[in-house]
Amino acid sequence: MEETLVRRMQAGDESAFDELFALYQKQAVRTAALITGDAALAEDVAQETFVLCLLHINDLREPSRFRPWFFRTLTRSAWKALQNKLLAIDLENLPEMAAETEPYPSEKAAAYEKLYRALDGLGRKQRTTVILYYFNDLSIKEIAEATGTLESTVKTRLFAARRRLKQVLEAEEQKGEVVYERF
Amino acid sequence: MKDFDRMMKAALSEKVWDVEPSEQMLANIRKEADERRKENGFMKMNKKKMMTAAAVIAALSVTCYAAGQLHSVVSHGSPNIETFAELEKAEKKLGFDAKYVETFANGMTFHRGGTGETYGMDEEGNKIGKKYKMMTVSYADEKGNEVSLNIDGGSPYADTGVEEAEGYSTNTYKFVPVDYKLTEEDKEKEAAGELMISVGSEEVEVKQMEYYGWNDEGIYYSLVGFDGSFGEEAMAAMATEIMAQ
Numbered sequence: 001m002e003e004t005l006v007r008r009m010q011a012g013d014e015s016a017f018d019e020l021f022a023l024y025q026k027q028a029v030r031t032a033a034l035i036t037g038d039a040a041l042a043e044d045v046a047q048e049t050f051v052l053c054l055l056h057i058n059d060l061r062e063p064s065r066f067r068p069w070f071f072r073t074l075t076r077s078a079w080k081a082l083q084n085k086l087l088a089i090d091l092e093n094l095p096e097m098a099a100e101t102e103p104y105p106s107e108k109a110a111a112y113e114k115l116y117r118a119l120d121g122l123g124r125k126q127r128t129t130v131i132l133y134y135f136n137d138l139s140i141k142e143i144a145e146a147t148g149t150l151e152s153t154v155k156t157r158l159f160a161a162r163r164r165l166k167q168v169l170e171a172e173e174q175k176g177e178v179v180y181e182r183f
Numbered sequence: 184m185k186d187f188d189r190m191m192k193a194a195l196s197e198k199v200w201d202v203e204p205s206e207q208m209l210a211n212i213r214k215e216a217d218e219r220r221k222e223n224g225f226m227k228m229n230k231k232k233m234m235t236a237a238a239v240i241a242a243l244s245v246t247c248y249a250a251g252q253l254h255s256v257v258s259h260g261s262p263n264i265e266t267f268a269e270l271e272k273a274e275k276k277l278g279f280d281a282k283y284v285e286t287f288a289n290g291m292t293f294h295r296g297g298t299g300e301t302y303g304m305d306e307e308g309n310k311i312g313k314k315y316k317m318m319t320v321s322y323a324d325e326k327g328n329e330v331s332l333n334i335d336g337g338s339p340y341a342d343t344g345v346e347e348a349e350g351y352s353t354n355t356y357k358f359v360p361v362d363y364k365l366t367e368e369d370k371e372k373e374a375a376g377e378l379m380i381s382v383g384s385e386e387v388e389v390k391q392m393e394y395y396g397w398n399d400e401g402i403y404y405s406l407v408g409f410d411g412s413f414g415e416e417a418m419a420a421m422a423t424e425i426m427a428q
Contacts, residue, residue, distance in 0.1 A: 018209065021209055021212070025204045025208065025209075026203065026204060028204070029202055029203070029204045029208075030199040030202050033198075033199045033202045034195060034198065034199055039199075039202050042202060043204065043205055043208065046204060046208070047208055047211055047212055047215070050208075050212045051212050051215045051216050051219070054212065054213075054216045055216055055219060055220070111190070111194075112193075112194040112197055112198070115190065115191065115194045116194065116198060130191070131195065134188070134191045134192045134195050135192070135195040135196065135199075162187070165187075165191075166187065
């Protein structure tokens with residue numbers, strides 16, 4: 001379906017973009033939220049991704065490869081936004097992080113919180129690889145295209161991330177700690 | 184699917200289930216895309232003149248590729264000024280005194296001009312460093328020769344500690360579309376310094392570019408001509424006329 005929409009866009013039919021936007025908008029803003037860890041920033045990242053998509057759709061030579069091309073644009077935009085955010089942080093004016101906690105979290109919620117904390121501890125590239133694999137259901141090949149790296153590197157990152165996440169989860173279980181931190 | 188994998192998938196979905204795009208997002212995207220198209224629109228309207236500017240940019244960016252984050256320098260503007268009187272009014276927006284002439288002794292006469300900005304970009308296309316006001320003035324004669332005078336209020340290259348080239352030089356440029364694949368011959372010539380590749384044109388064109396640059400009290404000037412029709416002596420004479428203003 002995306003392939004047809006891309007071909008229509010490349011032929012000058014801009015209404016096809018509206019359909020493409022409808023298909024990808026939620027996934028884009030949610031993926032951006034996961035990569036940046038900032039829901040407000042996610043809207044900007046998703047918007048920038050769609051703007052670039054609209055302006056550069058003719059650069060996409062294989063319309064069938066739209067999905068990895070789109071997520072490559074989104075990943076770059078998210079990494080850039082993260083970098084700018086880090087540069088803009090004024091340490092003296094950091095807002096209080098008000099954690100939204102449940103008084104009696106369920107076992108499942110507590111386990112998820114451990115995972116989020118573990119995920120936050122991963123490097124940017126490993127975390128993005130995990131998100132594209134588990135949340136976006138991208139294949140190893142598509143993630144390689146989206147992150148501009150080799151398939152073997154993606155496999156290595158995924159393997160290392162899984163191992164790291166499991167280790168952290170096990171350590172958290174041993175400490176009995178649960179940290180509630182949401183955006 | 185293993186338990187861990189299933190848990191990862193469910194946890195990630197759970198974390199962002201309530202994150203929604205705003206209702207204004209599509210309208211904002213279209214507005215932003217339109218603004219960027221307008222910014223770049225003049226490039227399509229006046230291809231030859233932009234190619235001239237692009238050639239200068241490419242020439243300098245090759246020289247300065249290794250200068251830290253700076254990867255290339257871009258000039259944006261609208262060459263929409265068609266009379267010399269309007270050009271003089273536009274000069275006031277620059278914030279510095281620019282030197283230029285209406286007609287050169289060799290007959291090259293004002294044809295078109297415009298103002299804009301010059302700034303540096305990193306390898307990923309992000310704007311970096313200071314922005315400078317710039318003015319471009321195109322001259323033509325009855326034989327169809329053209330030369331552009333580019334005047335920049337500062338230099339992103341100089342800001343990195345790398346001075347821009349002064350004096351006369353000539354290079355062969357190959358202008359190619361963004362999706363152009365370099366041939367083996369292109370790569371060999373580029374590696375040997377015999378060919379400059381400038382990406383972004385609508386079609387493949389090979390041009391001989393002449394360049395004459397100088398710095399006059401912190402203002403960067405460059406004369407750029409194509410097809411090798413001037414030569415060093417003529418370019419230097421035109422530069423001298425401008426310096427004398």
